[in-house]
Amino acid sequence: MKKIIKPKEFINGVISLPGDKSLAHRALILGAISSGRTKIKNFPFSKTCMYTLNCLKNLGVDIKISSGNVIINGKGIHGLSKSNKILNAGTSATTLRLLMGLLAAQNFPSKIKCTGSLKSRPMDRVINPLRKMGANIVHGENFEIFPSNFSAINYKMPIASAQVKSAIILAGLYCNDTVQIIEPIKSRDHTEHMINYFGGDIKFDANKILVGAKQNLSGKNIELACDVSNAAFFIVLATVFPKAHLILNNILVNPRRIGFINVLKKMGANIKFINQRKIYEGEWVADIEIKSARLHAIEICTQTIVDMIDEVPAFVVAALFADGTSIIKDAGELHFKESDRINCLCEEFNRIGAKIKPTDDGMIIESGFDYKFTSAFSHNDHRIAMALVIFALAIKNKLVVYDVECIADSFVTFFDYVENFF
Numbered sequence: 001m002k003k004i005i006k007p008k009e010f011i012n013g014v015i016s017l018p019g020d021k022s023l024a025h026r027a028l029i030l031g032a033i034s035s036g037r038t039k040i041k042n043f044p045f046s047k048t049c050m051y052t053l054n055c056l057k058n059l060g061v062d063i064k065i066s067s068g069n070v071i072i073n074g075k076g077i078h079g080l081s082k083s084n085k086i087l088n089a090g091t092s093a094t095t096l097r098l099l100m101g102l103l104a105a106q107n108f109p110s111k112i113k114c115t116g117s118l119k120s121r122p123m124d125r126v127i128n129p130l131r132k133m134g135a136n137i138v139h140g141e142n143f144e145i146f147p148s149n150f151s152a153i154n155y156k157m158p159i160a161s162a163q164v165k166s167a168i169i170l171a172g173l174y175c176n177d178t179v180q181i182i183e184p185i186k187s188r189d190h191t192e193h194m195i196n197y198f199g200g201d202i203k204f205d206a207n208k209i210l211v212g213a214k215q216n217l218s219g220k221n222i223e224l225a226c227d228v229s230n231a232a233f234f235i236v237l238a239t240v241f242p243k244a245h246l247i248l249n250n251i252l253v254n255p256r257r258i259g260f261i262n263v264l265k266k267m268g269a270n271i272k273f274i275n276q277r278k279i280y281e282g283e284w285v286a287d288i289e290i291k292s293a294r295l296h297a298i299e300i301c302t303q304t305i306v307d308m309i310d311e312v313p314a315f316v317v318a319a320l321f322a323d324g325t326s327i328i329k330d331a332g333e334l335h336f337k338e339s340d341r342i343n344c345l346c347e348e349f350n351r352i353g354a355k356i357k358p359t360d361d362g363m364i365i366e367s368g369f370d371y372k373f374t375s376a377f378s379h380n381d382h383r384i385a386m387a388l389v390i391f392a393l394a395i396k397n398k399l400v401v402y403d404v405e406c407i408a409d410s411f412v413t414f415f416d417y418v419e420n421f422f
């Protein structure tokens, strides 16, 4: 499906976005293995979150959608049961990797399939540590997971990945001893905070996580903060669009998720957090006010990259509007996202007139563009598609973006916001 993006006169308004996907996957999984009822408000209903929801239903969990909320009657830590069907993680790496950790520790077998680019994304990073814990996983056309003797590990992660960390933590909930995980760079810590909120035993500081043995969790009411990764596209748009003024309500501002906002501020953006408040220990929300500003170039690397790993497509738009040449380093992980984001971002933005050079672990982005080609392609990567749409709105020029259906993977109502909310 193609979408013709037409210029807008104003970027003005107050908007509330759907809930954060990372929180949503975790709330579903923890709700399923808790005792008692969990109610999730502001659930995003993105395709990827629905894969997790449907997998859990197939594992015997009673999950209902009522008045836009998700209600889970938790099965307790040992209450999941064998699925009669192959579980489908679709294009969702979070579903596949987190469920692999959870299911490796169960006393029944499971089979998980996936589709699209996820079929060729790296899975050894999660299978290897789970095998060290004793997991019996066969990776062929699908992922077959058999019951095994499972034990705790002390694992030093070679790469920063919240999905891998979370898979080990979920498996660790079922161990007889404490599981220790060391991260090379701290990644998003939603699993850790949410386990504590659900009454579990997990301790963590800078780069070390200790998952207590034999846990019990209890269901909770949880209102998901709005998705900061989706907000990033509107934040950059309001920053580079002349005379814009936008307020985004109730955005997740966990320090490990606001790397992009911090970078934009360093580049000169006019962004304010209003009414910052705690949802539960470790998780914060704020209303974010954005006014147009002139940006200057920046170099980003290491922890900043981990804190904005999903926001690099939005960053490219900002860098094209900034004075000077921006440099991204230490971002080799981008080769393994829904597309090879380094090469695909360069290809598409260069096609429409930018000058971006790919490097092994990042990009060199020259300021400005010479708008010349009026079509661009998403590479079936939702975040590349949204970055192209936002870029078209920002340059106030017509652009046809092809293969935009992938946006529903993470943000089903994206075009409702683009078309109706400003």
Ligand code: S3P
Binding pocket: 021, 022, 094, 160, 161, 162, 163, 164, 166, 188, 309, 310
């Ligand atoms: C996620 C972690 C990140 C991120 C993904 C969501 C999560 O992936 O890119 O969109 O919810 O844990 P990695 O763990 O591969 O860095």
